[in-house]
Amino acid sequence: MLEKNIKTPLYEQIEIELKRLINDGKYKQGTLIASESELCREFGASRITIRRAVSDLVDQGYLVKKQGKGTFVQANIVERNLLHLGSYSNFMKNSGKHPSVQIVKLQEIASTDKIAELLNIFPGEPVINLKRLVKFNKAVSGLESAYYSSNKFPKLREKITPDISMTSLLSTQYGYKELGSNQLLSYVPATSELAQYMNKVPGDPLFKLRRQVMDKEVIYVTFNYYDASTTNFAITSGNQRKE
Known part of the structure; x- marks a missing residue:
């Protein structure tokens, strides 16, 4: 009522x-x-x-x-292969979709114990937190919250623009190449902050994908959030192109 x-x-x-x-x-x-x-x-x-x-x-x-x-x-289900998870925006492009990216937060903060452990740095060391909304057909399809060590990537904040590929930036400007990642997929309720960003109601179900991206060492860590009502994760074996 x-x-x-x-x-x-x-x-x-x-x-x-x-x-x-x-x-x-x-x-x-x-x-x-x-x-x-x-x-x-x-x-x-x-x-x-x-x-x-x-x-x-x-x-x-x-x-x-x-x-x-x-x-x-709207019947707009996105299905991703759990065995070949990469950048969400790259996945959308490879699927023939053309997403737009909106930066909603870009700031330098002191790393928490959790972020420091994932980045293999000391707690309190400065990190860049980049939050970006990924949109498809004007609707929010995902939120990415990434953390980069400020000491490892000096002046990174000044180089980030809305349309830049972070993978390309880290490779061309800093010499890091993504060789793999440790990933953890979980099912979480939307917090008030996430609900506001993703046009959801607090408590709505979301998929949360944590990616610890590696070269010979940890490059960065990202937390990706997806609408559970429009995203499926599948396991597909055989020869599959990486997203």
Whole structure:
């Protein structure tokens, strides 16, 4: 039920509820959602409010309108091979998709005990934290949060631009080449910060992929977050091209 006595606008409350129905599987991907008049009755809201909520979800990539047919849940599942996980943006490009990247945070901070252990440095040493959103068709499809040792990569922060390939930058400017990685995949609820970045609701399920990227030593570590409702991970054996 909608709460009219709280600060959250009615259309945002409807968006949150429709996202929950999609994530819970009531509205499955590729299926037709209820009509505008049915949604008005279900939520007790005006057509203008329903149209605003549906329009926002179309812009976010949750829904798609098909002329003369209605509004459908976006069927945009990304499937990745667990045995050949590489850069997410490179994977999207190799799949024939053309993602855009948006830097949401770029700062130098003191490394925590956890980050220091993963980078094989001392706690408190300075690191560059780069957070980037990866978008496809205007919808957020992933969030990357990477950490680089400031001592190992001097002046790295000044060299980072929205359209730059970090793999290429580290190779051409610093002589490091990615030869492999240690990876850990887990299933986590979205924190308030992650939910805000990824247009989700706190508690929504996400995949979290930790990658410790190696040359002869640790180059950097990254935490990648994916929407669990639009991402599948599979194990495919045989000769497979690396992503």
